[in-house]
Amino acid sequence: MPTNAPTSPLTASERVRQVLKAHGRLATAIESLGDTDSLYQAGLTSHASINVMLGLEGEFNIEFPDSLLKRGTFESVAAITSALETLTPG
Amino acid sequence: MTTDHNTNFDPYEFYAALVAHKLIIPVGVPGAFGRSAIFEDILERFNALVSAHSADDDAQMMTFPPVISRQLLEKTGYLDSFPHLCGTVFSFNGDERQARELSRRVGEKEDWSNTQSMGELVLNPAACYPVYPTFTGILPVKGRTVTMLHWVFRNEPSNEPTRMQSFRVREFVRAGTEAQVSSWRDMWLERSLGIFAKLGLPAHSDIATDPFFGRAGKLMADSQRKNELKFEINVPVISKTAPTACCSFNCHQDHFSTPFGIKTHNGDVASTACVGLGLERIVMALLKTHGLDPTGWPATVRKHLWP
Structure with missing residues (x-):
């Protein structure tokens, strides 16, 4: 990890959940969803998923490349966390 | 037999040929050309053919x-x-002094855009939009079907002839249960391929997506493609490898039913679907495929348009 990377007391998964809580407009509370539960089934719309994407880009200081702009990327907390692992803070 | 008009796919040459054959009339702004009587005759004949094929549909x-x-x-x-x-329609709503300022700016070729203010109207971007508010409430058991022929606007200035800013769409809209609208959409896809085959057009259908804006649009398009919500019929007009979309067949799920309160006969949120036939593009597909003089088109094609 680069020495100047921002540090956070929260795990990546917890930070993803915070972003979902702020931007996901989910019908089901994020606290009641498991990491692999479908966010779409929990009410994540296409438009809300954009706000989630922008929120994640701010939170993690990354930018999602076109290749990750797919429905599957935002399918679950686990899917988002694993997509983030492939991205380097810029 | 191949002839020059359907083997050369340069879009700008095709535009120039449409002008030279007095089929379209340039106006100095891309995508807003006029249409000649010959062009309009083909368009109206095609529209009549569509009406004949849907005469028993009980479409309002x-x-x-x-x-x-x-x-x-x-x-x-x-x-x-x-x-x-x-x-969006902007208009002048100022006083006399502001009117003189507008006049001065126009006369001196200065920017006069901020002398206008936004009004209550926008240019209609999709033929079916004004119909949805008329569906509000409980639908009959068999659902509802409406047809329109509307001018639509898209801010897409381009010098290639098939990409217009203002064009006409013959549209059909269906509201009902999910099963009613999706089977209707599939019926129209088959029906339209049949019409295109009669007219000798080399048409193929494919899954498609709407031109959603920006990075958000890429996500939405991916979702639309995975759910097979949109199909198009494509015909080579300005490119052999990237054929032109001439019709689209769209399932909207509850995109319009929820905001407009459209319910099925048993009170569930309804589904809607629409079919749009891009009339100018279809005329251009015919001109590209069969030649720029419709009197010379094959008799097998002409008999369907000029019965």
């Missing part, structure tokens, strides 16, 4: 002007998905 005809309520556009979410395509 409605006609709206090429402008719609701005509130309606806002309610459909169009500005979330297609902010780049929208055209």
